[in-house]
Amino acid sequence: MQLSRSFTLSEFTTSQTATRQSLDNTPPDWVIRNLRALCENVLQPLRDYYARPVVISSGYRSPAVNRAVGGSSSSQHTKGQAADFEIPGISNVEVARWMQKRLNYDQLILEFHTPGEPNSGWIHVSWRPDYRNQELTAQRVRKWGRWSTQYVRGLVA
Secondary structure, three states: EEEEOOHHHHHHHHHHHHOOOOOOOOOOOOHHHHHHHHHHHHHHHHHHOOOOOEEEEOOOOOHHHHHHOOOOOOHHHHOOOEEEEEEOOOOOHHHHHHHHHHHHEEEEEEEOOOEEOOOOOOOEEOOOOOOOOEEEEEEEEEEEEEEEEEEEEEEOO
16 A cells, blocks of 8 residues: 555554564554655655655554554554654765754654764654654663663754
8 A cells, every 4th residue: 555655554564573473563544644644744755855765664563563662652653653764875864954954743853873873873753733843862871780762852963
């Protein structure tokens, strides 16, 4: 099923975790509508500008898949409003900065980028009609002998 000119539903529902654990990752119709909006408003314009594949590493997650991967119970992935992706051959920082200047979105998160390593990490983007245009950077920090995720406002690169 086509979600936009360049994106198919299967790109957003394919999950190694779902396959390994025999979990159903079929989205209901309302989630498919949200995925279409995400594609039309954010991902398709990105694909059109760079004229390269936008590779989705995490799209829709059914509640069971989301639990299995340790996702937040309020994750926009479970609503079809979010995707994690990269564009091979283009720095994640460059892509995130382009998006920040030219697109509307709910959240744009540069996740686990290492300065000086252009292909490190990935980009998380979400879309909903009452978007916030919020930019964050997710970083791993060691606290009390354990690794945790810290979110910093803005695109820190």
